[in-house]
Structures are given as structure tokens and as C-alpha cells.
Amino acid sequence: MRLRSLLFVPADRPERFAKAAASGADAIILDLEDSVAAARKPVAREAVAAALAMPEPGVLRLVRINPLDAGMLAADLATARGADALVLPKAEGAIAITALHDAWGEGCPPILPIATETPAAIFALREYDQVAGDLCGLTWGAEDLPAAIGAATSREADGSYTAPYQLVRSLALFAAHAAGVAAIETVYPALDDDVGLAAYAARGARDGFTGMMAIHPRQVATINAAFTPDAAAIAAARRIVEAFAGEPDRGAFQLDGRMIDAPHLKQARAILARAGEAAAGG
Numbered sequence: 001m002r003l004r005s006l007l008f009v010p011a012d013r014p015e016r017f018a019k020a021a022a023s024g025a026d027a028i029i030l031d032l033e034d035s036v037a038a039a040r041k042p043v044a045r046e047a048v049a050a051a052l053a054m055p056e057p058g059v060l061r062l063v064r065i066n067p068l069d070a071g072m073l074a075a076d077l078a079t080a081r082g083a084d085a086l087v088l089p090k091a092e093g094a095i096a097i098t099a100l101h102d103a104w105g106e107g108c109p110p111i112l113p114i115a116t117e118t119p120a121a122i123f124a125l126r127e128y129d130q131v132a133g134d135l136c137g138l139t140w141g142a143e144d145l146p147a148a149i150g151a152a153t154s155r156e157a158d159g160s161y162t163a164p165y166q167l168v169r170s171l172a173l174f175a176a177h178a179a180g181v182a183a184i185e186t187v188y189p190a191l192d193d194d195v196g197l198a199a200y201a202a203r204g205a206r207d208g209f210t211g212m213m214a215i216h217p218r219q220v221a222t223i224n225a226a227f228t229p230d231a232a233a234i235a236a237a238r239r240i241v242e243a244f245a246g247e248p249d250r251g252a253f254q255l256d257g258r259m260i261d262a263p264h265l266k267q268a269r270a271i272l273a274r275a276g277e278a279a280a281g282g
Contacts, residue, residue: 001060001084001085001110001136001182002026003026003027003060003136003137003182003184003210003211004026004210004211004212004223004224004227004228004274005024005025005026005027005211005212005213005214005219005220005223005224005227006025006026006027006028006029006062006184006211006212006213006214007020007023007025007027007028007029007213007214007215007216007217007219007220008028008029008031008035008064008187008213008214008215009028009029009030009031010031010035010036010044011030011031011032011035011036011044011045011047011048011063012035012036012037012040012041012043012044012047013047014047014050014051017030017047017051019217020217021056021058021059021061023217023220024220024221024224025059025214025217025220025224026059026060026211026224027059027060027061027062027084027085028059028060028061028062029062029063029064029087029213030048030051030061030062030063030064030083031064031087032044032045032048032063032064032065032066032072032076032079033064033065033066033067033089034089041066041072041075045075045076045078045079048063048079048080049078049079049081052079052080052081052082052083053082060084060085061082061083061084062083062084062085062086062087062112063076063079063080063083063085063086063087064086064087064088064089065077065080065086065087065088065089066089067088067089067090068088068090068096068099068100073100073103074103077103077104080109083109084109084110085109085110085111085112085136086100086104086108086109086110086111086112087111087112087113087114088100088111088112088113088114089114089117089144090114090117090118090121090144091113091114091115091117091121092118092120092121092124093115093121093124093125093127093128094124094127094128094130094131095124095127096113097111097113097128097131097134097135098131098134101131101134108134110134110135110136111134111135111136112135112136112137112138112139112184113128113135113138113139114139114140114141115128115138115139115140115172115175116140116141116142116145116168116171116172117141117143117144117145117148118144118145118148119145119148119149122145122168122171125171125172125174125175126175126178128175128176128178128179128181129178129179129180131179132179132180132181135179135181136181136182137176137181137182137183137184137210137211138172138175138176138179138181138182138183138184139172139176139183139184139185139186139213140168140169140172140186141186141187142154142155142161142165142168142169142186145165145168146165151164159190159193159196159200169186173207173208173209177208182210182211183208183209183210183211184209184210184211184212184213185200185201185204185209185211185212185213186212186213187212187213187214187215188200188201188212188215188219189215191215191216191218191219194222197219197222197223198222198225198226201222201223201225201226201227202226204226204227205226205227209227210227210274211223211227212226212227227274228274228275229271229272229274229275233271234271234272234275236268237267237268237269237271237272237275238268238272239255239256240255240260240265240268241265241268241269241272243255243260244265
């Protein structure tokens with residue numbers, strides 16, 4: 001499941017579904033939660049069910065349900081039949097994933113938890129490796145948590161995260177990798193700041209995130225570019241993989257003027273995998 005870009009679409013705006021699917025995003029998230037007012041949720045469910053009944057080649061369709069304790073689980077899951085994956089907001093560790101899986105029953109699609117939206121969730125991040133087989137990734141958020149703890153904001157005046165949310169971002173990143181699943185960067189909310197978006201997405205890719213969520217189709221191309229290895233990175237990765245294939249008994253050696261060893265090989269294989277290439281020597 002390739003997840004470079006995941007584009008949110010309010011589920012009560014079906015006129016936007018086709019545009020979102022044609023945006024170039026790897027996945028669209030039909031959102032039944034925050035972007036839909038309570039009175040509009042029945043209409044949103046009808047729109048999602050109708051959309052999922054029709055094929056949409058070339059794009060994954062995820063459904064963000066409402067939180068497990070919101071009293072809407074049965075209705076949301078009935079709506080989401082046919083989704084490629086479920087997005088679980090306000091997830092609090094392995095117990096939440098198991099509860100959602102059990103509520104769905106046999107054939108539950110993969111789950112993408114938004115894993116940092118409550119204070120308790122932060123302390124459950126290490127648990128996701130216990131349910132990694134049920135996940136398609138792990139992502140975080142910087143909006144609900146400040147509200148939950150009474151913080152004024154999660155960001156500095158220049159848009160960078162304050163210290164608590166830098167920590168949360170890092171913990172979510174490491175939790176995803178500890179579980180062996182895709183690490184998905186959270187949204188960049190400034191729609192008119194293309195330069196800021198490009199820098200933010202590039203930082204995410206640099207730091208080890210493998211994809212990012214979007215809130216508008218115009219963000220998708222920039223996100224895809226940031227999370228797709230460029231030609232130089234692919235060429236360098238091929239060189240490393242080929243060098244190790246030619247020297248299978250050596251743990252470390254010099255290549256292009258620098259020492260390389262097993263971590264470099266692992267990184268190179270990951271780059272080729274993100275580029276859609278098979279890495280020789282597996």
C-alpha cells in the first residue's frame with residue numbers, strides 16, 4: 001500500500017470526491033469525523049457508502065470514522081464497508097486497534113491510527129508493534145492534543161512546533177518504525193504557503209516519515225515530490241545495493257570516497273522500495 005500522500009475530503013461533500021481522486025494523491029480519506037458537523041453525519045455516511053459502492057481505480061479510499069467512544073461506531077463501520085483502510089482518530093494504543101478490529105469482524109481492512117490526539121495516547125505509542133499486522137501505518141496530529149491539555153497552540157509564530165509537540169512528533173515517528181509500518185507526517189494547515197509546505201514536507205522526508213496527509217488537492221504534487229526519491233538518490237541507492245551484492249562477505253567497505261556498512265544498505269533498500277524498485281539481494 002503506497003502512502004506518500006493522503007488527501008482529506010469532507011464526507012458530506014460528495015461533489016469533491018472525484019476531484020480528490022484525480023488529484024494524484026495515493027489515497028483519499030473520506031472524513032466522517034472533524035470536517036462533518038453532527039447534524040450532517042447521516043448525509044455524509046450516505047455519500048460515503050454510495051462512493052464505495054463504485055470502483056475508483058488508481059487511488060486508495062480510506063474512511064476516517066469517529067472516535068470509538070463517540071457512540072457512532074456501528075453506523076460508521078456499516079458505511080465503511082468497501083474501504084481500503086480505516087483511519088482511527090484519538091487512538092490510544094493496541095487496545096483501541098483490537099477493539100476496532102473486533103467491532104468490524106472478519107476481514108477488517110488495515111487501520112491507520114491517529115496516535116497522539118489525547119494525553120493518554122502519548123504513553124501508548126510503544127504498543128503499536130503488538131498490533132502491527134492490523135496497521136497500514138501510523139500518523140499523528142498537532143491540533144486535538146493542545147485543546148485536550150489547554151495549550152494555547154502547538155506552533156511558534158513562524159509555524160514551527162513548540163517543544164512539547166516536537167517531542168510528540170518524534171515519538172510518533174519512532175513508534176511507526178518500531179512497529180514496522182508507514183510513518184505518516186501530519187498536515188500543513190497554511191493553504192497559501194507553498195514554500196512553507198515544500199519545506200515542511202522535505203523535513204518530514206528527511207527525518208524518516210514516508211508520507212504525509214494533505215487538506216487540499218493543491219498540496220498533493222508538492223507532497224508526492226518530497227516523498228518520492230529523486231534520480232540522484234535512486235542512483236546512489238542502486239550503487240550501494242550493487243556494491244554489497246558484489247561483496248557479500250564484507251561487512252563494510254569504501255564506496256565513492258565514504259565508508260558504507262549494513263545501515264547504509266538498509267537505507268538504500270528502503271529508498272528503492274519507495275521508488276517502486278526491487279532491491280537486489282532482498
